[in-house]
Amino acid sequence: MSSPDKTVAFIGLGVMGYPMALNLRKGLDSSYTLLICDVSTDAITRFQHDAESHGPVAVVKSGHDAIRNADTVITMLPDSNAVKKVYLDPTSGVLAGAESALKSGDSKTAVKLLMECGTIETSTILEVAKATAESAASSQLTFVDAPVSGGPMGAQDGTLAFMAGMNDKDVYPRVKGYLSHMGKPDAIFLCGDIGAGTAFKVINNYLSAITSLAASEALNIGTKMGLDVSLLTDVINVSGGQCWVTSKSNPVPGIQANVPSSRDYEGGFRIELCRKVLGMGSELAEMVGARTILDKPTLQAFDEAMGDERYKGKDARVVYKWLNESERS
Numbered sequence: 001m002s003s004p005d006k007t008v009a010f011i012g013l014g015v016m017g018y019p020m021a022l023n024l025r026k027g028l029d030s031s032y033t034l035l036i037c038d039v040s041t042d043a044i045t046r047f048q049h050d051a052e053s054h055g056p057v058a059v060v061k062s063g064h065d066a067i068r069n070a071d072t073v074i075t076m077l078p079d080s081n082a083v084k085k086v087y088l089d090p091t092s093g094v095l096a097g098a099e100s101a102l103k104s105g106d107s108k109t110a111v112k113l114l115m116e117c118g119t120i121e122t123s124t125i126l127e128v129a130k131a132t133a134e135s136a137a138s139s140q141l142t143f144v145d146a147p148v149s150g151g152p153m154g155a156q157d158g159t160l161a162f163m164a165g166m167n168d169k170d171v172y173p174r175v176k177g178y179l180s181h182m183g184k185p186d187a188i189f190l191c192g193d194i195g196a197g198t199a200f201k202v203i204n205n206y207l208s209a210i211t212s213l214a215a216s217e218a219l220n221i222g223t224k225m226g227l228d229v230s231l232l233t234d235v236i237n238v239s240g241g242q243c244w245v246t247s248k249s250n251p252v253p254g255i256q257a258n259v260p261s262s263r264d265y266e267g268g269f270r271i272e273l274c275r276k277v278l279g280m281g282s283e284l285a286e287m288v289g290a291r292t293i294l295d296k297p298t299l300q301a302f303d304e305a306m307g308d309e310r311y312k313g314k315d316a317r318v319v320y321k322w323l324n325e326s327e328r329s
Contacts, residue, residue: 002031002032002033002056004069004070004071005071006031006032006033007032007033007034007035007069007070007071007072008024008028008032008033008034008035008070008071008072008073008074008178009034009035009036009037009060009066009067009069009070009072009073009074010024010034010035010036010037010074010075010076011036011037011038011063011066011073011074011075011076011077011086012037012038012075012076012077012078012082012118013036013038013040013043013044013047014038014043014076014078015152015155016076016118016148016151016152016155017038017076017117018043018046018047018155019152019155019156019158020076020117020148020155020160020182021034021036021047021074021076022047022050022051022054023155023158023181023182024074024178024181024182025051025054025055025057026051026054026181027180027181027182028055028181029055030055030056032055032056033055033056033057033058034051034055034056034057034058035057035058035059035060035066035069035070036048036057036058036059036060037059037060037061037062037063037065037066044059061092062086062089062092062093062097063075063086063087063089063092063093063094063097064089064091064092064093064094064096064097064100065097066094066097067094067097067098067101067112067114068097068098068100068101070112071111071112071113072112072113072115072174072178073094073112073113073114073115074115074117074178075087075114075115075116075117075118076116076117076118076148077116077118077120078118079118079120080120080121080124083116083118083120083124083125083128084124084127084128087114087116087128087131087132088127088128088131094114095131095132095135095137095141098112098135098137098140098141099135099136099137101137102136102137102140103136111140111141111142111168111171112137112140112141112142113142113144113171113174113175113178114132114141114142114143114144115143115144115145115146115175115178116128116143116144116145116146116147117146117147117148117162118147119147119148119198119201119202119205119277119280120145120147120198121198121280121283121284122195122198122199122202122280122283122284122287123283123287125145125165125194125195125198126194126195128143129143129145129167129194129195142166142167142168142171143166143194144164144165144166144171144175144194144197145164145165145166145194145195145196145197145198146162146163146164146165146175146179146197147162147163147197147198147200147201148160148161148162148182148183148201149161149162149163149201149204150183151268151269154183155182158181158182158183158184159183159184159187160182160183160184160187161183161184161187161188161189162179162182162183162187162188162189162197163189163191163196163197163198163200163201163204164176164179164188164189164190164191164197165191165192165193165194165195165196165197165198165199165200166190166193166194166197167193167194169190172190176188199284202277202280202281202284203281203284205274205277205278205280205281206277206278206280206281206282206284206285206295208244208245208274209274209275209277209278209281209298209302209316210278210294210295210298211243211244211245212245212251212274212316212317212319213298213301213302213319214243215241215243215245215246215251215320216245216251216317216319216320216323217323218236218241219232219233219246219250219251219252219320220320220323220324223252223324224324229252229255230254230255233246233250233252233255245317249261249268249315249317250317251317251318251319251320251321252320253321260314260315260317261315261317261318261320264314265311265314265315265317265318265321266314266315267315268314268315268316268317269315269316270313270314270315270316271302271305271306271311271312271313271314271315271316271318271319272306272312272313273316274302274316275299275302275303275306275316278295278298278299278302279299281295282295282296282299301319301322302316302319304322305318305319305322308322310322310325
């Protein structure tokens with residue numbers, strides 16, 4: 001195995017993490033070893049096969065083992081519980097491993113980089129950051145939150161956008177170097193201190209979720225009136241109502257090719273995830289004391305749509321179909 005400064009660990013080989021880690025392995029030169037870790041042995045086996053011609057890959061069992069062998073640990077985890085388990089578990093966690101390495105004299109690097117790329121509640125990111133700062137190994141650790149935007153297709157194509165937050169701005173070039181293997185260099189943003197990257201992502205998702213419902217409502221009004229909805233979309237997209245939903249992922253089937261609505265709302269950003277990130281935005285607003293109006297009724301709308309088997313698991317823009325097939329109360 002390579003020395004720690006030539007070793008990168010990636011924890012979390014899910015729908016997003018798997019292609020991200022594979023693109024990272026492809027981007028690193030062969031002098032680097034990539035350590036992988038996941039709860040799924042099938043994902044690990046498949047990854048080893050897919051990456052075998054791109055450079056050394058080894059398996060570790062925990063965040064503890066990852067940080068002891070690598071100077072950089074990148075995680076792509078599904079929720080707050082997983083983040084706390086990987087970083088804060090007193091036996092298997094990343095921080096416990098860093099402290100163990102320090103006590104044994106194995107840690108010889110100035111700074112070990114820890115980077116979480118999932119969309120996680122801001123409060124959890126700040127909790128991990130606080131624990132990192134209070135760790136016995138804090139002088140050798142830098143924690144970064146760098147959530148992604150671009151979805152599974154962006155992860156596969158290596159075109160993700162990253163929003164990074166960190167207290168030590170001197171580490172940003174190193175952060176960007178790794179992220180550039182997984183995303184577009186001109187779409188990697190230094191957003192501020194730790195937690196800022198997550199806040200940027202959550203606020204963006206908050207707006208995206210609400211506009212998904214708003215655009216669906218507007219287009220459904222046009223449909224119910226018998227208008228040419230394709231022409232209505234063209235007019236909206238050169239007028240004040242233009243938004244990403246109307247121009248890039250139109251919720252009306254047949255208006256745009258190769259978008260989820262034209263594939264029976266399959267293969268997009270699932271309504272359950274959209275509801276989750278909207279809820280995170282609502283929680284962030286409460287945390288900082290920002291007044292909101294639109295989040296609660298939008299959450300209620302998503303909850304009602306998700307509760308119907310016809311729309312469960314579909315792309316979030318399925319709210320158009322839900323509206324269209326619903327009776328006005």
